[in-house]
Amino acid sequence: MALKSFIAAAAVVALPRVNADFQQACAALASQLTIRDTTVSSTSFVAAGTNLTFPTVDPTCETPFQVVSSDVCRVVLTLVTSNRSSTIMEAWLPSNWTGRFLSTGNGGIGGCIQYTDLDYASSLGFATTGSNNGHSGQNGTLFLNNIEVVRDFAWRSLLTSAVVGKQITNDFYGKPHTKSYYLGCSTGGRQGWKMAQEFPDLFDGIVAGSPALAFDNLTSWSGMFFPIIANAGPDGYPPPPLWGAVDTELLKQCDGIDGAVDGIIEDPSLCNFRPEALICPSANSSSCLTPKQAATVRAIFEPLFADGSLVYPRLQFGPGLVAAVFEIYSQSQFLFTDNWFRFAVFNDPAFNTSVLTPDEISFAWNLNPGDVNTWSGDLSKFRNRGAKILHYHGQQDQIITSANSNRYYDFVSQTMRLPHTSLDEFYRFFRISGMEHCGGGQGATFIGNVEASVASLDPDENVLTAMVRWIEEGVAPETITGTAFVNQTQALGVDFKRAHCRYPYRNVNTGTGDFKDPATWKCIL
Numbered sequence: 001m002a003l004k005s006f007i008a009a010a011a012v013v014a015l016p017r018v019n020a021d022f023q024q025a026c027a028a029l030a031s032q033l034t035i036r037d038t039t040v041s042s043t044s045f046v047a048a049g050t051n052l053t054f055p056t057v058d059p060t061c062e063t064p065f066q067v068v069s070s071d072v073c074r075v076v077l078t079l080v081t082s083n084r085s086s087t088i089m090e091a092w093l094p095s096n097w098t099g100r101f102l103s104t105g106n107g108g109i110g111g112c113i114q115y116t117d118l119d120y121a122s123s124l125g126f127a128t129t130g131s132n133n134g135h136s137g138q139n140g141t142l143f144l145n146n147i148e149v150v151r152d153f154a155w156r157s158l159l160t161s162a163v164v165g166k167q168i169t170n171d172f173y174g175k176p177h178t179k180s181y182y183l184g185c186s187t188g189g190r191q192g193w194k195m196a197q198e199f200p201d202l203f204d205g206i207v208a209g210s211p212a213l214a215f216d217n218l219t220s221w222s223g224m225f226f227p228i229i230a231n232a233g234p235d236g237y238p239p240p241p242l243w244g245a246v247d248t249e250l251l252k253q254c255d256g257i258d259g260a261v262d263g264i265i266e267d268p269s270l271c272n273f274r275p276e277a278l279i280c281p282s283a284n285s286s287s288c289l290t291p292k293q294a295a296t297v298r299a300i301f302e303p304l305f306a307d308g309s310l311v312y313p314r315l316q317f318g319p320g321l322v323a324a325v326f327e328i329y330s331q332s333q334f335l336f337t338d339n340w341f342r343f344a345v346f347n348d349p350a351f352n353t354s355v356l357t358p359d360e361i362s363f364a365w366n367l368n369p370g371d372v373n374t375w376s377g378d379l380s381k382f383r384n385r386g387a388k389i390l391h392y393h394g395q396q397d398q399i400i401t402s403a404n405s406n407r408y409y410d411f412v413s414q415t416m417r418l419p420h421t422s423l424d425e426f427y428r429f430f431r432i433s434g435m436e437h438c439g440g441g442q443g444a445t446f447i448g449n450v451e452a453s454v455a456s457l458d459p460d461e462n463v464l465t466a467m468v469r470w471i472e473e474g475v476a477p478e479t480i481t482g483t484a485f486v487n488q489t490q491a492l493g494v495d496f497k498r499a500h501c502r503y504p505y506r507n508v509n510t511g512t513g514d515f516k517d518p519a520t521w522k523c524i525l
Contacts, residue, residue: 072122087134100177101177102181109187111137112137153372179471181204213405216367225325388476394441396434430480430500430502448465498518
């Protein structure tokens, strides 16, 4: 489906062509908005092609600029959320409005507006909002002794900005929006799920990727890698030249389970990798691990337990993950874990996060600062109002194990006492083989979940337009077809496509032709 066709799928509001009238209406909006506890910083017309810069944005957000794809009215405002907290939000109101509204989420420790998502959605005709989630920057220092800022991060900033964003949208266009959507990944995926669980009336359709569900336990799990590597010592640390050997052996043991030896593991839950297979008498071999090194590799793929109870499932098996773990977690405690435990859980900047004890892990989960955990399996209210959720997770995720998304789906099934055939009516979960955290990787990972991963606007190949079709036409996605480009570069052309199955189905190759041919794959239970 072409961009023009997608925009035409809903009646576009009859606005004048983008000219002085539209620009004047945008400039006048600031004086017309009367929203309680809100300060409007600016309303300004931004023409398509503008290279928009953000000089006041915290440098840790790494957002120097955004090229704007379509003509928009950009609204910047600050919302008071309590007597000790506020959130900065933006609304991008496109000239080609389709009647749809969309909120975007955040990432990481969550103090950065996702400008790429604002541009992506507004270019497709959505009136789009985003916020800084109640604090500025990719850190949690403002959580210290301020539970109100924590609440903003956990849920309130998104809720408030979405409600205000809908009002701004309705005021500007002079008519109510037709349908409301949400798009987010990682922390943004968790935010989408939080809205479905606790505020089911807010969105009609939610696209939630690689979600940081069971948040407190996720931060504990993320914090286990640094002590594992530190305790291994120099003789237990597999040096970088051996990481490739680990990948080779992992693929040797698990790549063919899905019927194709293609460097991609379709269902990591079926893989039981034995790093001990790399142990050999010659410790100097370029393809051998010592027993202690093998034990370290095994440890990073183990689930996390505390006092005999599961805290978080294991890191899924996949090529490149050993290298990613050692690169991300070996130098110091993971930033998000360190910030969360020091400033949100214990309110103590001097708290030592280098090793988390079982008691500290349990304390964080039970405290649940700001009600952030996002682990409810009852989606009855969301289902009953006819809302839908599309959940996806990359099967080579180096930040949030995809195994937790499997676990959550099964938890919903158990809680609601529904088989997958009934969950399909409102909740579909797609496992994207070869995808790293929210994108990238060797698989067919271009699925339209973010602006940089758009290969097509066809709802069969794009999670956002698939959600729109599901809500507005009642056509649920059976599979999501992803695209892989040569060397992950669109300019070099398509390498292959693959239809990703919805859970609990898994993808297997029929062995009837080239594994790059989508027709040689099928979904089975």
